Amino acid sequence: MALVVQKYGGSSLESADRIRSVAERIVETKNAGNDVVVVCSAMGDTTDELLDLAGQVNPDPPEREMDMLLTAGERISNALVAMAISKLDTEAWSFTGSQAGISTTAAHGDARIVEVSPTRVTEALDQGYIALVAGFQGVSKDTKDITTLGRGGSDMTAVALAAALKADECEIYSDVDGVYTADPRIVSDARKLDTVPYEEMLELAATGSKILHLRSVEYARRYGVPLRVRSSYSTKPGTLVAGSIEEIPVEQALITGVSHDKSEAKITVTDVPDYKGAAARIFRAVADANIDIDMVLQNASRTSSGVTDITFTLSIDNGPKAVAALEQIKDEAGFDAVLYDDHVGKVSLVGAGMRSHPGVTAKFCESLAESGINIEMINTSEIRISVLIRDTDVEDAVRAIHEAFDLGGDEEAVVYAGSGR
Amino acid sequence: MALVVQKYGGSSLESADRIRSVAERIVETKNAGNDVVVVCSAMGDTTDELLDLAGQVNPDPPEREMDMLLTAGERISNALVAMAISKLDTEAWSFTGSQAGISTTAAHGDARIVEVSPTRVTEALDQGYIALVAGFQGVSKDTKDITTLGRGGSDMTAVALAAALKADECEIYSDVDGVYTADPRIVSDARKLDTVPYEEMLELAATGSKILHLRSVEYARRYGVPLRVRSSYSTKPGTLVAGSIEEIPVEQALITGVSHDKSEAKITVTDVPDYKGAAARIFRAVADANIDIDMVLQNASRTSSGVTDITFTLSIDNGPKAVAALEQIKDEAGFDAVLYDDHVGKVSLVGAGMRSHPGVTAKFCESLAESGINIEMINTSEIRISVLIRDTDVEDAVRAIHEAFDLGGDEEAVVYAGSGR
Numbered sequence: 001m002a003l004v005v006q007k008y009g010g011s012s013l014e015s016a017d018r019i020r021s022v023a024e025r026i027v028e029t030k031n032a033g034n035d036v037v038v039v040c041s042a043m044g045d046t047t048d049e050l051l052d053l054a055g056q057v058n059p060d061p062p063e064r065e066m067d068m069l070l071t072a073g074e075r076i077s078n079a080l081v082a083m084a085i086s087k088l089d090t091e092a093w094s095f096t097g098s099q100a101g102i103s104t105t106a107a108h109g110d111a112r113i114v115e116v117s118p119t120r121v122t123e124a125l126d127q128g129y130i131a132l133v134a135g136f137q138g139v140s141k142d143t144k145d146i147t148t149l150g151r152g153g154s155d156m157t158a159v160a161l162a163a164a165l166k167a168d169e170c171e172i173y174s175d176v177d178g179v180y181t182a183d184p185r186i187v188s189d190a191r192k193l194d195t196v197p198y199e200e201m202l203e204l205a206a207t208g209s210k211i212l213h214l215r216s217v218e219y220a221r222r223y224g225v226p227l228r229v230r231s232s233y234s235t236k237p238g239t240l241v242a243g244s245i246e247e248i249p250v251e252q253a254l255i256t257g258v259s260h261d262k263s264e265a266k267i268t269v270t271d272v273p274d275y276k277g278a279a280a281r282i283f284r285a286v287a288d289a290n291i292d293i294d295m296v297l298q299n300a301s302r303t304s305s306g307v308t309d310i311t312f313t314l315s316i317d318n319g320p321k322a323v324a325a326l327e328q329i330k331d332e333a334g335f336d337a338v339l340y341d342d343h344v345g346k347v348s349l350v351g352a353g354m355r356s357h358p359g360v361t362a363k364f365c366e367s368l369a370e371s372g373i374n375i376e377m378i379n380t381s382e383i384r385i386s387v388l389i390r391d392t393d394v395e396d397a398v399r400a401i402h403e404a405f406d407l408g409g410d411e412e413a414v415v416y417a418g419s420g421r
Numbered sequence: 422m423a424l425v426v427q428k429y430g431g432s433s434l435e436s437a438d439r440i441r442s443v444a445e446r447i448v449e450t451k452n453a454g455n456d457v458v459v460v461c462s463a464m465g466d467t468t469d470e471l472l473d474l475a476g477q478v479n480p481d482p483p484e485r486e487m488d489m490l491l492t493a494g495e496r497i498s499n500a501l502v503a504m505a506i507s508k509l510d511t512e513a514w515s516f517t518g519s520q521a522g523i524s525t526t527a528a529h530g531d532a533r534i535v536e537v538s539p540t541r542v543t544e545a546l547d548q549g550y551i552a553l554v555a556g557f558q559g560v561s562k563d564t565k566d567i568t569t570l571g572r573g574g575s576d577m578t579a580v581a582l583a584a585a586l587k588a589d590e591c592e593i594y595s596d597v598d599g600v601y602t603a604d605p606r607i608v609s610d611a612r613k614l615d616t617v618p619y620e621e622m623l624e625l626a627a628t629g630s631k632i633l634h635l636r637s638v639e640y641a642r643r644y645g646v647p648l649r650v651r652s653s654y655s656t657k658p659g660t661l662v663a664g665s666i667e668e669i670p671v672e673q674a675l676i677t678g679v680s681h682d683k684s685e686a687k688i689t690v691t692d693v694p695d696y697k698g699a700a701a702r703i704f705r706a707v708a709d710a711n712i713d714i715d716m717v718l719q720n721a722s723r724t725s726s727g728v729t730d731i732t733f734t735l736s737i738d739n740g741p742k743a744v745a746a747l748e749q750i751k752d753e754a755g756f757d758a759v760l761y762d763d764h765v766g767k768v769s770l771v772g773a774g775m776r777s778h779p780g781v782t783a784k785f786c787e788s789l790a791e792s793g794i795n796i797e798m799i800n801t802s803e804i805r806i807s808v809l810i811r812d813t814d815v816e817d818a819v820r821a822i823h824e825a826f827d828l829g830g831d832e833e834a835v836v837y838a839g840s841g842r
Contacts, residue, residue: 016477016478019478020478023478050497053437053501054500054504057441057444057504057508061504062507064514065500065504065513066500068500068503068515068517069500069501071496072494072496072497073493075496076474079490080475080490081478082486083475083478083483083486083490084478086479086482086483092486093485094486094489120565144541
């Protein structure tokens, strides 16, 4: 008898019909002899409707009250799923994040989980009940106020509960039936992966794969929680995210997949005086504005001129803020100008195999060259190569790389619209 | 500096506009130098929408989950009002029933308040915040599950908080601007009452006045909480419910108002054998079906026949259940038939004055006779006379009695549609 944690996203709960079929799947899992803990996101549009109402009464609402408001969404879906389960003559108890023992920091809107003590969940399971937990929410350890966990919050709730309960598996249900070698919307012969090691999933999530949020994969890796990405629209086994690349025999290590990201922008600071600490001054200004940067490129100082250009990428959302911060130190730092470009895209190739197979970078660049795609920046890790290119070239690049490394399969990829919180 | 508890019903919160104007009223009260605690019902249609969703997934949902679902409604309105207040540059904190220390019995859907320890509400007030509390909800002292307080639940929350906080006044806001001498929808010159003693308000609520629920008036009386019934659509002072009829000098005691109720049905059990305990057997059967009865009439046993008829009234909702319960004991109890009549109505006259003014009953009956209205049953208390008549005669009867006792005023009554939870 196994303990399974299942998380269902908003698209899996968008209507009474969907809720009924989710309930059937939960009951099947229970009847198969498992203990089942379920984490629900808010129903399809609930969150947007609540945000709209909030905007009508206050365009800049207090975060504490925003959390009080939004957490109602998961309570509603949670209770409705419990009712649908009970309709199938199976007992279920729903709990709020607070009742489930999810304690967090006091950072409203983006709280971090600091402790999970799911006493009531365990009691429910011991009594033979299915336990439902409202995702995305917790209670501040210090203030006892209701908090939300930010983007990917419901996944975090599921993974954290799975870790605390020592679950055998944590299933993340959405409208995508697994992790693919590339976005099936772009590459028609993209192949679904059966298993992906944590490190590779981290690289994929960090470079644009939307299926799992970085935070929950990191949490799952730290506590060794096996994650299974599945679709609530199919019964396929999906993709298992587990294990370390260290466990993979070098000769079996492969190139896993291609990810892409159009959410970044590029900033170039020109003619930076070539003295020690000039770059540091620039990155400090950006860091002080609380902005993360991704790729960085510093051109070799041009002989004689004694100046250099510094280029880096960041989330497009932070672009204007970063430009403003840099303009402020322009005279002090003595550079010439700040150039902003938000028509860039990033394409990455991920796979433990590149550690042992030389020439991957060469092949990667050749495939882009052959497609007439110009590389503006390049950045690598032990198991990843990323390049920055024109946003209009992204889809061609993904197809070219996927082709070049022969990642395709025969099976036609299944694609659905929408995606849960 | 006074401590005021304000309760706003669903009709006062049905839209973002209404929420904004409620927020303005709350802030005005705060700026007038008062500590303010606000209890919110769910927005206009929220509860119905949630009930509809529940019905779609399970026509007979578990009560525990129903409470988890419905309490989301008050959390939403509560957080939205807090946001609207913050828009007016005033600080407010919203709390769930549980956070506000409302502990109840475990009777889901109709829990009773067993303890109120509003520590966090007091802390908020001490820090100069307006405290908002989600109405209608609490947490079970024993199971720690979320509960709801049943009909009039938000009023109960407000009165219970006012009592625990020793508030100077508890204002109940709805779409009616006070307690009237009769329903202004029926009697055009109905007069708004400035003050009504608890005992009279209890009689009015028990005999059909919808403005306040019996439970909250009883609670307010027990703890001496002054209740003020006001409209959130006007700035009129409304009606103050406070004080005891014992405090009113006999010669000043008056006839206060006329109430009516069309929600009752009449059951007549015919030819009940005239032996000891026959009536008891019948009322026991009804009581065992957990049905409350109101008026009771037992005809004098007909000489020789040795049988009697027993007639009583009850809520129309319980009619079929009561008839079924009686049919079951028909042979055993030896009566002839169970007659059911749901075309009755009850009209009552309430006022401490009738204790000291003889002839009130006579005048009451004469006014009905003159209007050609037949009295089927009559029932009195020290300060009330109630009669059962045809439902089609109710409005004429209300007008006739209101006229006969000269209860009318000059001011035209203001009437709005709808009513809050």
